[in-house]
Amino acid sequence: xxxxxxxxxxxxxxxxxxxxxxxxxEMVGRYRGSLFGSxxxxxxxxxxxxxxxxxxxxxxPARWPGGSDVGIGMVAxxxxxxxxMHGLLAESLNAAPTLVVSQPNYVNKVVFPLEVLGxxxxxxxxxxxxxxxxxxxxANGLWGTGFAVAQLSLPLLVLPYAALLLGLTWLFxxxxxxxxxxxxxxxxxxxxxxxxxxxxxxxxxxxEALQPWLSLNPITIPIEQLRMVVFEGQWPDWSALAAYALVxxxxxxxxxxxFASLKKGFAxxx
Numbered sequence: 001x002x003x004x005x006x007x008x009x010x011x012x013x014x015x016x017x018x019x020x021x022x023x024x025x026e027m028v029g030r031y032r033g034s035l036f037g038s039x040x041x042x043x044x045x046x047x048x049x050x051x052x053x054x055x056x057x058x059x060x061p062a063r064w065p066g067g068s069d070v071g072i073g074m075v076a077x078x079x080x081x082x083x084x085m086h087g088l089l090a091e092s093l094n095a096a097p098t099l100v101v102s103q104p105n106y107v108n109k110v111v112f113p114l115e116v117l118g119x120x121x122x123x124x125x126x127x128x129x130x131x132x133x134x135x136x137x138x139a140n141g142l143w144g145t146g147f148a149v150a151q152l153s154l155p156l157l158v159l160p161y162a163a164l165l166l167g168l169t170w171l172f173x174x175x176x177x178x179x180x181x182x183x184x185x186x187x188x189x190x191x192x193x194x195x196x197x198x199x200x201x202x203x204x205x206x207x208e209a210l211q212p213w214l215s216l217n218p219i220t221i222p223i224e225q226l227r228m229v230v231f232e233g234q235w236p237d238w239s240a241l242a243a244y245a246l247v248x249x250x251x252x253x254x255x256x257x258x259f260a261s262l263k264k265g266f267a268x269x270x
Contacts, residue, residue: 011115019116023123030124045132049080049139077140078227082199084132085223088158089165090190091125096169097176097183100266107266114263115256118169122162129158140230148233157229157236161222164248167255168218174262177269198223 012019031040055076099117106112133154141147176182197217203224206214214220221244225236 011113012119015113015116018113019119019123022116022120023127026120026124027127041128041131044128045084045135048083048132049076049135073139073143074145074231077136077144078231079200081136081226081230082197082219082223084129084136085161085226086194086197086199086219087132088125088129088161089193089219091128092122092165092169093172093186093190095121096172097180097186099169099173100177100263101180101270104270107270114266115170115259118166118173118259121169122166126158126162137230145231145233148229150229150233150235153229153236154226157222157225157241160241160245160248161218163245163252164218167248167252170255170259174259177262177266193217193219202227 027041096118099121100107100114103117106114106117137147137151137154172182172186196214197219198214199219203211203214203220221240225241228234229236
């Protein structure tokens with residue numbers, strides 16, 4: 001393992017204060033000047049949940065394929081859960097290709113640890129996800145399938161997913177400095193992961209021959225495990241989660257290595 005990679009692995013702890021300050025500034029700056037300010041981080045998922053309930057529960061009543069749930073909101077809640085998990089990927093990766101390019105002042109400062117930009121981007125997205133998941137659990141507990149002890153395992157579901165996204169963020173951020181067209185390509189790829197993942201339907205609704213390929217989509221395991229924990233009150237499939245975590249860690253390390261290797265040329269390009 002190269003010394004640069006070893007040093008990069010320790011950067012979250014060494015620069016934890018900087019990450020905390022810049023993440024807070026990112027969150028505050030996002031809502032600066034708006035009427036409701038940071039309340040939008042709660043109001044946005046509330047509005048989304050209301051829209052899904054209205055559309056799929058009242059206007060276009062739907063039944064979850066292969067499910068036995070009853071009630072006006074269960075289909076909306078399942079769709080909402082898929083949108084939330086995909087939203088973390090979308091918020092993280094859509095910003096990744098321009099993450100370094102949009103901060104030329106940081107690139108020119110030799111002492112600034114550019115790796116923290118990935119953490120700031122991810123932690124900002126995770127904050128919104130945490131608020132929305134709390135709303136999902138509350139809504140399901142009051143009007144859906146109820147509360148369950150297994151829901152305490154939700155952080156264990158998000159952790160490997162977040163590690164995978166952070167690795168991809170570093171990879172796309174590094175490549176985005178040299179290949180500016182990457183910013184135009186990531187958007188469609190993110191949309192593909194949504195429509196070829198179990199966001200709007202369970203894996204069982206797809207043709208049987210295609211179902212195994214769905215596992216290649218990075219959002220499939222997190223969404224399926226989330227629905228199992230929240231709506232069925234079951235503990236996660238630990239074997240599937242462990243396999244996903246191994247892949248996530250490999251992508252995390254590869255993305256970090258790629259960023260550490262390529263960042264020495266950022267100043268020359270930018």
